[in-house]
Amino acid sequence: MAKKKVAVLTGGGDAPGLNAVIYALVRACSPKYDLIGYKFGYRGLYNNDFVELTPQTTSGILHRGGTILYSSNKDNLFDYTVEENGEKVKKDVSDVAVQNMKNEGVDALVVLGGDGTLTSARDFARKGVNVVGVPKTIDNDLASTEATFGFDTAVNIVTENLGRLHTTAESHHRVMVAEVMGRSSGWIALHSGIAGSADVILIPEIPYTLEKVIDKIKAREAAGKHFTIIVVTEGAAEKGGQAVVGRVVEDSPDAIRFGGIAAKLANDIEKHVTNEVRHCTFGHIQRGGDTSPADRLLSARYGVKAADMIEKGQFGNMVCLRNGVMDFESLEVVLGSSATGSTAMGLSKRVSLDNELIQVGKSLGISFGD
Ligand code: F6P
Numbered sequence: 272m273a274k275k276k277v278a279v280l281t282g283g284g285d286a287p288g289l290n291a292v293i294y295a296l297v298r299a300c301s302p303k304y305d306l307i308g309y310k311f312g313y314r315g316l317y318n319n320d321f322v323e324l325t326p327q328t329t330s331g332i333l334h335r336g337g338t339i340l341y342s343s344n345k346d347n348l349f350d351y352t353v354e355e356n357g358e359k360v361k362k363d364v365s366d367v368a369v370q371n372m373k374n375e376g377v378d379a380l381v382v383l384g385g386d387g388t389l390t391s392a393r394d395f396a397r398k399g400v401n402v403v404g405v406p407k408t409i410d411n412d413l414a415s416t417e418a419t420f421g422f423d424t425a426v427n428i429v430t431e432n433l434g435r436l437h438t439t440a441e442s443h444h445r446v447m448v449a450e451v452m453g454r455s456s457g458w459i460a461l462h463s464g465i466a467g468s469a470d471v472i473l474i475p476e477i478p479y480t481l482e483k484v485i486d487k488i489k490a491r492e493a494a495g496k497h498f499t500i501i502v503v504t505e506g507a508a509e510k511g512g513q514a515v516v517g518r519v520v521e522d523s524p525d526a527i528r529f530g531g532i533a534a535k536l537a538n539d540i541e542k543h544v545t546n547e548v549r550h551c552t553f554g555h556i557q558r559g560g561d562t563s564p565a566d567r568l569l570s571a572r573y574g575v576k577a578a579d580m581i582e583k584g585q586f587g588n589m590v591c592l593r594n595g596v597m598d599f600e601s602l603e604v605v606l607g608s609s610a611t612g613s614t615a616m617g618l619s620k621r622v623s624l625d626n627e628l629i630q631v632g633k634s635l636g637i638s639f640g641d
Pocket of ligand 1 (some may be wrong): 385408410452520528529
């Protein structure tokens with residue numbers, strides 16, 4: 272009898288830990304199962320573009336960021352752009368993907384992704400595909416799991432770079448505004464802001480007022496601290512205002528990319544203080560480089576758990592971390608039960624106002640701009 276086959280794909284923006292999940296999954300499934308990896312996420316599934324994954328071909332990737340399978344955050348096969356009679360039209364091409372998997376003898380599909388990618392995973396599960404989801408995103412904004420892999424690495428990178436901003440800010444008596452990723456969730460800013468000794472942390476969940484930010488800078492001046500470090504989530508907004516849109520990415524399930532709040536805020540602040548103000552955007556550096564030890568461990572655990580779920584036939588679910596233990600949750604619960612093919616984003620996990628870290632930050636004297 273032919274061996275069973277497991278396929279894996281990585282979708283959405285990359286996150287450190289994707290390779291570690293692949294590494295663990297391949298080892299936990301081999302030699303019982305054959306494995307293949309579709310390239311560039313769902314696009315590879317549609318184009319039947321894959322590579323074989325073995326312990327040999329995945330050797331040495333545990334620590335490496337990025338993804339050996341490449342990724343795309345555009346290709347929703349339930350609402351896919353194809354060319355017909357010289358015109359671009361949107362079509363549901365998911366049946367092509369299902370047929371490709373049938374032809375290739377794929378018994379189970381492991382999908383590593385955030386809410387956009389996992390929404391399609393849920394939709395493939397509805398079509399009868401044996402799907403297991405694995406929660407990826409540096410933003411840590413996926414519901415139903417205590418942690419997504421990639422987040423810890425991003426927090427490490429931001430924390431280290433806030434340290435670098437401190438020394439130069441102090442030399443010039445400047446206010447430094449650092450913009451970090453996270454979309455509409457402030458997890459990266461909250462964790463790295465406290466760990467990196469920021470003076471002001473601005474997150475989307477707590478609309479700020481310019482007045483409170485200026486108050487903090489002036490209070491530090493009065494206390495003989497002639498520099499201020501502000502960390503702001505890309506999706507944060509002033510009370511009564513709107514988040515700043517950096518770009519709109521056509522064909523992406525999450526088309527809006529926030530960006531530009533640090534520049535706006537620096538400009539606003541400069542009108543009210545005597546210090547010079549500079550801003551910087553940490554950007555994709557937050558997703559680059561090697562994976563942190565904590566993310567390597569989390570990813571390895573996710574990969575092994577996904578293999579265990581395949582073995583037990585626990586399909587239609589996402590691996591999750593619950594009370595520190597590996598568990599799983601239905602993709603219908605994780606993403607909510609929106610219509611198949613919908614580009615509406617799934618349920619997101621935002622920082623709640625009673626989060627202990629907000630209280631901790633306030634006790635340390637950090638301003639949240641409120
Ligand atoms: O969701 C992960 C993330 O890195 C967000 O924090 C950020 O807004 C977005 O992806 C950036 O997307 P892109 O890679 O398309 O610029």
